[in-house]
Amino acid sequence: MLELLSEHACFGGVQRFYRHDSQAIGLPMRFSVFIPANPDNARLPGLFYLAGLTCNEETFMIKAGAQRFAAEAGLILVAPDTSPRGANVEGEADSWDFGVGAGFYLDATKPDWSKHYRMQSYIHELRELVIAELPVDGARVGIFGHSMGGHGALTLALKNPQAFKSVSAFAPIAAPIKSPWGKKAFTGYLGDNQETWEQYDASVLMARLQTPFPAGILIDQGLGDKFLDEQLYPDVFEAACRSAAQPLELRRHALYDHGYYFISTFIEDHIRFHAKNLTA
Numbered sequence: 001m002l003e004l005l006s007e008h009a010c011f012g013g014v015q016r017f018y019r020h021d022s023q024a025i026g027l028p029m030r031f032s033v034f035i036p037a038n039p040d041n042a043r044l045p046g047l048f049y050l051a052g053l054t055c056n057e058e059t060f061m062i063k064a065g066a067q068r069f070a071a072e073a074g075l076i077l078v079a080p081d082t083s084p085r086g087a088n089v090e091g092e093a094d095s096w097d098f099g100v101g102a103g104f105y106l107d108a109t110k111p112d113w114s115k116h117y118r119m120q121s122y123i124h125e126l127r128e129l130v131i132a133e134l135p136v137d138g139a140r141v142g143i144f145g146h147s148m149g150g151h152g153a154l155t156l157a158l159k160n161p162q163a164f165k166s167v168s169a170f171a172p173i174a175a176p177i178k179s180p181w182g183k184k185a186f187t188g189y190l191g192d193n194q195e196t197w198e199q200y201d202a203s204v205l206m207a208r209l210q211t212p213f214p215a216g217i218l219i220d221q222g223l224g225d226k227f228l229d230e231q232l233y234p235d236v237f238e239a240a241c242r243s244a245a246q247p248l249e250l251r252r253h254a255l256y257d258h259g260y261y262f263i264s265t266f267i268e269d270h271i272r273f274h275a276k277n278l279t280a
């Protein structure tokens with residue numbers, strides 16, 4: 001059951017914040033939704049946004065400026081939190097890139113973490129929930145995200161193309177097996193066997209892809225991003241797309257950094273990309 005926490009008129013539609021008891025996580029979780037004006041109560045395409053390290057369910061709705069364009073396109077936006085809250089695992093709040101605010105959109109297997117840190121399953125649960133409880137058309141759901149959330153969006157879509165029919169990302173952690181953030185998260189949540197990490201590496205999944213996304217994948221990357229060289233590896237994902245014959249538009253932008261000024265600059269293009277793919 002959904003508990004409505006707050007509701008705000010926004011661009012002719014409504015911005016809402018909800019809490020619910022998650023079965024996948026085993027704890028209450030929060031998420032946000034933007035629903036455009038929908039006088040006929042029609043089923044509308046839905047677009048999930050997965051946020052990055054240190055973010056929560058509010059960050060995207062407050063900072064990205066997406067609602068204006070979702071209102072124009074007739075898209076419902078859904079933004080989950082980035083980790084369980086209140087799991088009380090020892091050390092879970094000790095660093096900003098692991099634990100609280102850093103669930104990495106995977107299902108942990110290591111003891112202590114495996115009980116609640118199940119964000120991959122949670123995103124699927126939330127998808128089913130918004131289809132059941134809100135006017136989201138289950139046949140027209142897309143996904144995008146930023147940094148850790150870009151990694152989440154790419155891996156969830158690549159593994160579940162029937163669930164997520166359109167995918168894009170801002171500055172994704174595109175080859176986490178090579179990235180210090182990814183190595184820390186995978187070691188902590190999954191253990192030392194690197195073969196188990198591959199199911200959560202977008203570049204590995206892309207290299208093995210059987211059926212490309214016909215509408216292509218859109219990625220924007222700032223060249224002034226301080227995390228680009230050490231953490232993100234868009235070139236590795238680009239090479240994997242080439243080998244899998246996956247159409248990819250990877251746009252590299254001089255000067256832009258890793259933050260929400262970058263995202264808000266290009267958010268309109270992403271909303272239009274998904275609206276086109278999900279209404280075709």
Ligand SMILES: N[C@@H](CCC(=O)N[C@@H](CSC=O)C(=O)NCC(=O)O)C(=O)O
Pocket residue numbers: 051052053054055059063096146147148149258259260
């Ligand atoms: N605290 C960190 C910076 C954390 C950061 O930059 N988080 C990004 C996502 S990074 C990858 O997932 C973010 O989206 N932050 C929210 C925001 O409002 O910018 C540091 O000290 O560098």
